[in-house]
Amino acid sequence: MKKFWIALSAIIGVLVIGMFGAGMYFYHVAVVPGHKDFLAATPTLKTSDPLYQQKKWFLDAKKSHWYETTADGLKLDADYIPAAQKTNKTAVIAHGFMSRKEEMGAYAAMFHKMGYNVLLPDNRGHGDSQGNVIGFGWLDRKDYLQWARQVVAKNGQNSEIVMFGISMGAAGMVMASGEQQLPQIKAYAVDSPYTSVEDEITYEAKQQYNLPKYPLVPVTSLVTRIRAGYFFGEASAVKQVRKNHKPIYFVTGTADKFVPHYMTKKLYQADHSPKEMWLVPGAAHVKSFSKQPVAYQQHLKQFLTKYVK
Known part of the structure; x- marks a missing residue:
C-alpha cells in the first residue's frame, strides 16, 4: 500500500509540474511581448x-x-498631432495586441479630418513604451486615463476627449470606462473589443491549439497573476462596462474570427449608458474601417457629434 501512495504521489507531482510547465509556456505565448x-x-x-x-x-x-509615467514606474511613449485648426477636441487612440501607435495612422487621419487633435500612445510592453508584460487592456486601462489627464493639463480644462481603441485597445478602453472618469471625457468608441481576457484566451486556445479551457487557462492565469500581477478573470470588460456612465459606440465585423462579434454584442447589452452598435457585414477582425471607410467615419461622426461639440 505504501508503494501505491508513493507511486500516486509521483504521478500527481509529474502532472502538476507538467501543467505548470504548460502554463509557463502559454504565459510566454500570450503575455510576454515579442513575435x-x-x-x-x-x-x-x-x-x-x-x-x-x-x-x-x-x-x-x-x-x-x-x-507618461505609470503608477508602477514605466515610461510610456505617444505621438501627438494637433488639429489643422485650434480646437478643444482630442481623440486618444489605442492600438491592438502586439501592435504599435504607427499602425493606427488611418484612425488618426480619420479623427484629424473630423477636426480633432490626436494622441496615439504605445501600450506598456509595446512599441517605444517600457514594460515586460502585455496588459491585455487591464493594466492599460488606467494608463489611458493618465493620458487623458495629460491632455487636460496641456490643452486646457475645457478639453473634450474621445477615447477610442481597436481590439485589445478597445477592450482596454471599455475597461477604462468603468473607472472614475474625468469630466472632460465625453464619449468612448470601440472597435472589436473582447468581453474579458479569460474569454479571449479561452477562445484562442481553442482556435489556435484546439485546447479546452480547463486546466490550461486557469493555470496560465495563475502564472500571469504571479508574473504580471493579474488574473485573467478579473480583467473583465463586461464588469467594467456595467459601471460605465459615458456614451459609448461599438463596432465590429460579422466575419471576425479573432474576437468574435458576439463578444461586442455582450458588452453592448451589459452597458447602460447612451450607446449604439454597428455590425459590419462580412468584415474580418478590425477590418470594418477598410471595408467601409466612408460609412465608418460617418457612423462615428454622427454618434460623437451628439456629445462632443
Whole structure:
C-alpha cells in the first residue's frame, strides 16, 4: 500500500509540474511581448490599400512626442498631432495586441479630418513604451486615463476627449470606462473589443491549439497573476462596462474570427449608458474601417457629434 501512495504521489507531482510547465509556456505565448507566430506580419503600405491616403497622411504628418509615467514606474511613449485648426477636441487612440501607435495612422487621419487633435500612445510592453508584460487592456486601462489627464493639463480644462481603441485597445478602453472618469471625457468608441481576457484566451486556445479551457487557462492565469500581477478573470470588460456612465459606440465585423462579434454584442447589452452598435457585414477582425471607410467615419461622426461639440 505504501508503494501505491508513493507511486500516486509521483504521478500527481509529474502532472502538476507538467501543467505548470504548460502554463509557463502559454504565459510566454500570450503575455510576454515579442513575435507571435499566430499574428500576420504588418503589410507594407500599398496604393491598393483602401486606407492608403489616411496611412500616407499619418506617415507624413508632423508629430510631437508625449511621455507618461505609470503608477508602477514605466515610461510610456505617444505621438501627438494637433488639429489643422485650434480646437478643444482630442481623440486618444489605442492600438491592438502586439501592435504599435504607427499602425493606427488611418484612425488618426480619420479623427484629424473630423477636426480633432490626436494622441496615439504605445501600450506598456509595446512599441517605444517600457514594460515586460502585455496588459491585455487591464493594466492599460488606467494608463489611458493618465493620458487623458495629460491632455487636460496641456490643452486646457475645457478639453473634450474621445477615447477610442481597436481590439485589445478597445477592450482596454471599455475597461477604462468603468473607472472614475474625468469630466472632460465625453464619449468612448470601440472597435472589436473582447468581453474579458479569460474569454479571449479561452477562445484562442481553442482556435489556435484546439485546447479546452480547463486546466490550461486557469493555470496560465495563475502564472500571469504571479508574473504580471493579474488574473485573467478579473480583467473583465463586461464588469467594467456595467459601471460605465459615458456614451459609448461599438463596432465590429460579422466575419471576425479573432474576437468574435458576439463578444461586442455582450458588452453592448451589459452597458447602460447612451450607446449604439454597428455590425459590419462580412468584415474580418478590425477590418470594418477598410471595408467601409466612408460609412465608418460617418457612423462615428454622427454618434460623437451628439456629445462632443
